[in-house]
Amino acid sequence: MKAPVYAFFKSDPVFQHIDGRPCHVFTCAAAHCRNPTNTVHRYLDTKDSNSTSGLRKHAEKCWGAEALKAAQSAADANTVRSSGILASGSFSGAIDKIFERLGKGRVTYSHRAHTKVESRAECVRWVAESLHPVGIVGDRGFLSIAKTGRPDHYIPSPSTVSRDLKNAFVKCRNRIAKYLQEYDGALSFATDAWTSPNHRAFVAFTVHLEHNGVPLSLLLDFVEHNSPSL
Structure with missing residues (x-):
């Protein structure tokens, strides 16, 4: 059993008789298998008893097509097991592709750990969307949750x-500027001013x-006024 696809399953398949038929039972190596069952049965009394098609279908559904291809x-x-690919999540692929594979509906999470680049991207998205200070990634409690069991x-x-975060902002700003310059339609600009409770x-x-038939509002700038009040 040397084919690379076997790396997605535990190394020792179980030999059983099911309904009187001899078969090997392969157990998925994923911590949280995405298939209805985490096992694949390969019957030994057929002409294609050495086929790996069932294993490949299971691996693709559970781990993703990009992981299987890698x-x-x-x-x-x-080679796959000893390289640490399965443990470190070194398979190539963008995180948006992972989200597409998971689909919509109930939130699920991949058994494959983020790569370093993906972890950086997720942290930027997290602090931006949830309005967290960047220092939260160094918080003791957060690090305890994130690293316990995988230091x-x-x-x-x-x-x-x-x-x-700053680099993402610069790229986003340049992209918006280019889009507005090339926009073939009417642009409506507006301004608003207010004073916060602490008189700023x-x-x-x-x-x-x-945009594509949908109203869109973009914040272009946000500045503090020099005067004590407006």
């Missing part, structure tokens, strides 16, 4: 998240347009 490029199953799991430092005055500048 493993198939290895010499054999032992080597990579979590970017607050300074790394801060730098990545702010001004916001926005643009409003239609």
Whole structure:
């Protein structure tokens, strides 16, 4: 059993008789198998008793097509296991592809750990969407939750998240600027000003347009006014 696909299953299949038929029972190696059953039965009394098609179908559904393709490029199953690919999540692939594979509906999570790049991207998205300070990734409690049971799991430092957040902002700003310059339609600009409870005055500048038939509002700038009140 040297084919790379065997790496997705526990190394010792169980021999059983099911309904009087001899078969090997392979158990998925994923911590949380995505298939209805975490086993694959391969009956030994058929002409294709050495076929791995059932194993490949299970692995693709559970681990994803990109993971299966990456493993198939290895010499054999032992090479895949010894390389640490399954444990470290070193398979190639973008995180948005993983989300597409998981689909909509109930939130589920991949058994494959994020790569370092993906962890950095997820932290940037987390602090931006949830309005967290970048220092939260260095919080003792958060690190305890993230690293217990896997102490080597990579979590970017607050300074790394801060730098990545700024780089993401610059790229997003340039993309929006290019989009607005090339926009073939009417752009409506607006401004709003207010004073916070601690007497600090702010001004916001926005643009409003239609994108694929959907109204869209974008914040262009947000500045603090020099005067004590507005």
